[in-house]
Amino acid sequence: MTKPLEAIFFDIDDTLFSTSVFADKARRSAVDAMIRAGLRIERAEAIRELEEVIGEFSSNYGGHFDKVLDRLGPEAYEGHNRAVIVAAGVVAYHATKWRELKVYDDVYEVLQWLAGTSLIRGIVSAGITIKQAEKLVRLEVLEFLTPSAIFFTDQVGFSKSNGKLYRRVLQRLKLAADRCLYVGDNPLHDIDPCNSEGWSTVRIRRSGRHADEEGATKPTHEIRDFYELRRILQDEYGVV
Ligand SMILES: [Mg+2]
Numbered sequence: 001m002t003k004p005l006e007a008i009f010f011d012i013d014d015t016l017f018s019t020s021v022f023a024d025k026a027r028r029s030a031v032d033a034m035i036r037a038g039l040r041i042e043r044a045e046a047i048r049e050l051e052e053v054i055g056e057f058s059s060n061y062g063g064h065f066d067k068v069l070d071r072l073g074p075e076a077y078e079g080h081n082r083a084v085i086v087a088a089g090v091v092a093y094h095a096t097k098w099r100e101l102k103v104y105d106d107v108y109e110v111l112q113w114l115a116g117t118s119l120i121r122g123i124v125s126a127g128i129t130i131k132q133a134e135k136l137v138r139l140e141v142l143e144f145l146t147p148s149a150i151f152f153t154d155q156v157g158f159s160k161s162n163g164k165l166y167r168r169v170l171q172r173l174k175l176a177a178d179r180c181l182y183v184g185d186n187p188l189h190d191i192d193p194c195n196s197e198g199w200s201t202v203r204i205r206r207s208g209r210h211a212d213e214e215g216a217t218k219p220t221h222e223i224r225d226f227y228e229l230r231r232i233l234q235d236e237y238g239v240v
Pocket of ligand 1: 011012013184
């Protein structure tokens, strides 16, 4: 028996692309660029210091590279203008972003397939609005999504763990919870709240820092890649 489905929503980070691998590459190339620009420190130590700063000040903090230089002290960049070293890091970071921010191949293929079905294809994503929106643009998946179905927590005003977020999404699009599917990697922020709101849920367990975590509830489905998602949509929901 197939269950009727009207909409499918996706998380972005570690669902559409490997946030962890991408961030790691971008940070390493930033450190290399800072060393080339005159920073005198071992690469491994600079990377360690940067990771510590990110851990302490959050990944959305705006002055990571400056903070690394604060910690290392002026002797680490003596004879150089520190702003130039920071700028070298920032430029390298953004260059890596342009180059490396890509969806997994299976994600691209299945989103493209979904765009040919009658399902609404949306995003429910947490984080700084402009940064999350920029990711969708860079990932080049906007053409496969339903423009009115893209939601960022900062704009809606509820965090991902608050059920009201998902109720607001349903209200805006005039959808019923039992006709919606949410796909995400975080058992606590993606799966548990959607389960308690009566959505069907798909946990993607492929990479990222939540891969080994368990939530309070089980997802309706668990997948390793989007090909498995396509099979579930075809076999259990009759999506064609
Ligand atoms: Mg995620």
